[in-house]
Amino acid sequence: MRFIVAFAIVFTLAFLCAKPVRKAPVALYAIAVALxxxxxxxxxxxxxxxxxxxxxxxxxxxxxxxxxxxxFFAVVMFIGVLKEGSPVKTKLMAIRRQLSITACILTLCHIAYYVYTYFFQVIQATGDVPTANLAISFTISGILLVLFVVLLITSFNVVKRRMHAKTWKSVQRWAYAFFGLMYVHLAVILLPPVLAGKEIAITSMTVYTIVFAAYAILRIWRARADTPK
Known part of the structure; x- marks a missing residue:
C-alpha cells in the first residue's frame, strides 16, 4: 500500500537527515513546496x-x-510515543516541528484539489445538495482546516516566541483532536466503498485503523508510564 511505502521512506529519511534538517529546515520546506x-x-x-x-x-x-x-504526520505522531531518552526519539524529537510544518505544506495541494473539485465543480456548478456522507465529510474537513491553520501558524518559531509558553502548549495539544478527526475524516470517505466491497478501500481502511489504534494505545501507555508514581 502507498501509505506503508511513504511512511517507511519518510521515517528513514528523517532519521538519516535529522542533522541537516535541524540546521536548514527551509531547504525541507522548499522541497515540499516544489512537490x-x-x-x-x-x-x-x-x-x-x-x-x-x-x-x-x-x-x-x-x-x-x-x-x-x-x-509525515504519522511520523510526528509516533515520535511522541517513543521512550524518553531513546536514541531514535532524541534524534527525531529535534526535528519534530520541522516535520510537522512539512506535512502541513504537503497537505495544501490536497486541500486545494478537493475544495476546487467539490465546491466549485460539483456544488457551485450544478447546485446539487451534497449527500449526508459528503456533508459530514465537509463539516469535518472544515474543522480540520481550522485546526490545521492554527497548528501550522503556531509551529513557526517567530510565532511561538511571541506566545506565553503555557498558552502555546495548550494550543499544541489540539493536535490530538486534529489526529483523531483525521481518522474520522478518512473513515467517512472510505466507508461507502468499504460497504460496497471495494478491496482497495477495505485495505486502506484496515491499515489506517491499525495505525491510529496503535498510536492511541501507545500514547495512553506512554502517558501512564511518564506519570510520576
Whole structure:
C-alpha cells in the first residue's frame, strides 16, 4: 500500500537527515513546496488522465490523496510515543516541528484539489445538495482546516516566541483532536466503498485503523508510564 511505502521512506529519511534538517529546515520546506508545484503542474498539464503512466501515475495519487503528507504526520505522531531518552526519539524529537510544518505544506495541494473539485465543480456548478456522507465529510474537513491553520501558524518559531509558553502548549495539544478527526475524516470517505466491497478501500481502511489504534494505545501507555508514581 502507498501509505506503508511513504511512511517507511519518510521515517528513514528523517532519521538519516535529522542533522541537516535541524540546521536548514527551509531547504525541507522548499522541497515540499516544489512537490506541491509539481503536483499542480501535473494536474493542469493533463498528466492526471486515466491513461497516465510511469512517474505521474505514481506521484499524483501520493499528493492528491494526502498519502505523503499523512506519512509525515504519522511520523510526528509516533515520535511522541517513543521512550524518553531513546536514541531514535532524541534524534527525531529535534526535528519534530520541522516535520510537522512539512506535512502541513504537503497537505495544501490536497486541500486545494478537493475544495476546487467539490465546491466549485460539483456544488457551485450544478447546485446539487451534497449527500449526508459528503456533508459530514465537509463539516469535518472544515474543522480540520481550522485546526490545521492554527497548528501550522503556531509551529513557526517567530510565532511561538511571541506566545506565553503555557498558552502555546495548550494550543499544541489540539493536535490530538486534529489526529483523531483525521481518522474520522478518512473513515467517512472510505466507508461507502468499504460497504460496497471495494478491496482497495477495505485495505486502506484496515491499515489506517491499525495505525491510529496503535498510536492511541501507545500514547495512553506512554502517558501512564511518564506519570510520576
Amino acid at each position: 506541491d508545484l509539481l503536483y499542480l503542474y501535473g494536474m493542469t498539464s493533463g498528466a492526471n488522465t486515466g491513461a497516465s503512466t510511469g512517474f505521474w501515475a505514481a506521484f499524483l495519487p501520493f499528493m492528491q490523496r494526502c498519502t505523503l503528507a499523512f506519512a
